[in-house]
Structures are given as C-alpha cells and as structure tokens.
Amino acid sequence: VPSEFLPMIVDEYLGNTDDPAELRDQFLDLLGDLAVVIPSIRALNYHKESGAPAYFFEYQHRPTSYRDNKPEYVKADHGDEVGFVFGGPYLAGDIQLRSEVTEEEKKLSRTLMKYWANFARNGNPNGEGLVEWPSYNLNEEYLEINLTQKKARKLKEKKVDFWRKVMLENTNNKRMENKKVNSEL
Structure with a gap:
C-alpha cells in the first residue's frame, strides 16, 4: 500500500479512539482484511467474471480448545x-x-x-440436509459457517468498498504518473 494512502487507512480502521482494546481489534481487522478478505474477494470476482461457479465462506466458529490457550479476543483464525x-x-x-x-x-x-465431499464429487457443495451454500454471484452471496450455517451477502461490504476506492485511486495515480512520464519523453 503506497504511503500516501496510510492516513486514509488509519482513519478508516482506527478512527480517533484511544481505547487499547478497540485499537487492537481494529488493527487485527485491518490485517485480516488486507491479507485475507480483499484478496479472496478479488479472486472470487475473477472467477465470477469467467462464468465458473465459485463458493465462498466465512468461518466464524471459535473452537472450544481456544478457551485455555488463546485470548478471548481471538475468534476464528484463518485455517481453523x-x-x-x-x-x-x-x-x-x-x-x-x-x-x-x-x-x-x-x-x-x-x-x-459433507459440504467438502459433495464439492469434491460434483463441483457443488450442496446436498440433502445441508443449509444451501449459494454460489458467489452478482449478489456476492456466501455461507457463514459456525455451529449453525446461514446464507449471507456482501462480506464486510463497507470495508470492501473502502479498499476498492483505495485500489482505484492507486491505479488512477499510476496512470497519471505514466502519462506524465510519457509526455515528458
């Protein structure tokens, strides 16, 4: 992320709070969004544009085994x-x-x-007795996975829109720089 965007990012995620717990949680959200959420959604959009079916989920369950070895603020980790x-x-x-x-x-x-076996067998995770896992489509539907599952739409919509804006501005800035360099040549 170019340094000129850092003030905008700090504003979006950290705001004007001085509360250490809130700062920690927001910083963890920033890291998760930047490392996992945004790249995943970008990849999903490429799949969607190609016409290939894609299935997306957000894993939300904090394993019971975390009780004794991870702080309470750690919810579900990547890969859990x-x-x-x-x-x-x-x-x-x-x-x-x-x-x-x-x-x-x-x-x-x-x-x-069951979901993973169904997907391995026929490219579709859905099956009898399972909550429908929607394919990721124009409505950006996905499955929230916890002790119970439910369909949802537009994961972290506000943050995804923020990052789209940041990436668009970054792309536009690069185009302007290239035009300037080309015109000077």
Whole structure:
C-alpha cells in the first residue's frame, strides 16, 4: 500500500479512539482484511467474471480448545476450519487434533465433511440436509459457517468498498504518473 494512502487507512480502521482494546481489534481487522478478505474477494470476482461457479465462506466458529490457550479476543483464525473438514473432532490418541470437543463441534465437523465431499464429487457443495451454500454471484452471496450455517451477502461490504476506492485511486495515480512520464519523453 503506497504511503500516501496510510492516513486514509488509519482513519478508516482506527478512527480517533484511544481505547487499547478497540485499537487492537481494529488493527487485527485491518490485517485480516488486507491479507485475507480483499484478496479472496478479488479472486472470487475473477472467477465470477469467467462464468465458473465459485463458493465462498466465512468461518466464524471459535473452537472450544481456544478457551485455555488463546485470548478471548481471538475468534476464528484463518485455517481453523481445516481440522473440522478432515474430521479432527473424531481423532483420538496420538493423532488427536483438539483436546476438548463438544457435541456441537462434532456435528459441525460432519457438516463440513459433507459440504467438502459433495464439492469434491460434483463441483457443488450442496446436498440433502445441508443449509444451501449459494454460489458467489452478482449478489456476492456466501455461507457463514459456525455451529449453525446461514446464507449471507456482501462480506464486510463497507470495508470492501473502502479498499476498492483505495485500489482505484492507486491505479488512477499510476496512470497519471505514466502519462506524465510519457509526455515528458
């Protein structure tokens, strides 16, 4: 991100708060948006434009096992779903992934295994007994995955619009610089 955009980014995410917990949470949002959310949505839009079906999700479940080893402000981390997708709550002994698993988490694991298996079989995660996982389309629909699942639209819409504006301004600035260089030649 070019340095001239930093004041705009600080304003958007950190505002004028002095509260350390709020600053921490907003900074974590900034990092997550910049590293995961925005690149994911850009890739999804390329898939959408190509006509290929794409499925998007936001994993929201904070595993029970976090209770003792992660601070309360840490919710679901990037990649937390992987253990559930591969049946982690059912592993035992030396290969156990999580020390503590609830019945709800076992159900979540079964649900995620069904979605992923359906997608592997036929390119569509949907199946009998599952909440419909919409394909990512013009309405930017996706699935919120938690102990229960639900359809949603436009993940972090305000922040995505902000980053689109920043990227557009960055692109326009580069074009103007190129025109200036070309006209000087």
